[in-house]
Amino acid sequence: MLGARSDTTSATRPSRRAATLAGVAAIGRDLPQLGVLSYGAPVLSTLLLCLAGHAEASPRLLAACALVAAGGLVATARAGAPSTPRANNLH
Numbered sequence: 019m020l021g022a023r024s025d026t027t028s029a030t031r032p033s034r035r036a037a038t039l040a041g042v043a044a045i046g047r048d049l050p051q052l053g054v055l056s057y058g059a060p061v062l063s064t065l066l067l068c069l070a071g072h073a074e075a076s077p078r079l080l081a082a083c084a085l086v087a088a089g090g091l092v093a094t095a096r097a098g099a100p101s102t103p104r105a106n107n108l109h
Contacts, residue, residue, distance in 0.1 A: 057090030 044052050061083050067073040 054090060054093045057086055057093060061086050 064073065064079065064083055068075045068079075073079070
């Protein structure tokens with residue numbers, strides 16, 4: 019049946035709860051840092067795929083990972099910069 023949702027097994031429910039609790043705890047601590055760390059997820063998963071033999075490292079793949087890492091560095095610089103209201107910058 020299309021659109022039918024299969025019932026999740028009891029083995030996956032605790033892991034989903036644990037993931038939800040971990041996410042809530044991370045958001046409650048430092049949201050900007052969580053955003054910066056999220057840049058590492060695609061790079062890490064790509065690395066794991068290459069190590070497992072499911073993807074082949076290529077110059078394009080390395081360039082894409084480098085661009086994602088550069089985005090993380092830019093986000094780190096912005097997250098660490100003191101935020102000032104726009105009204106203060108109008109003087």
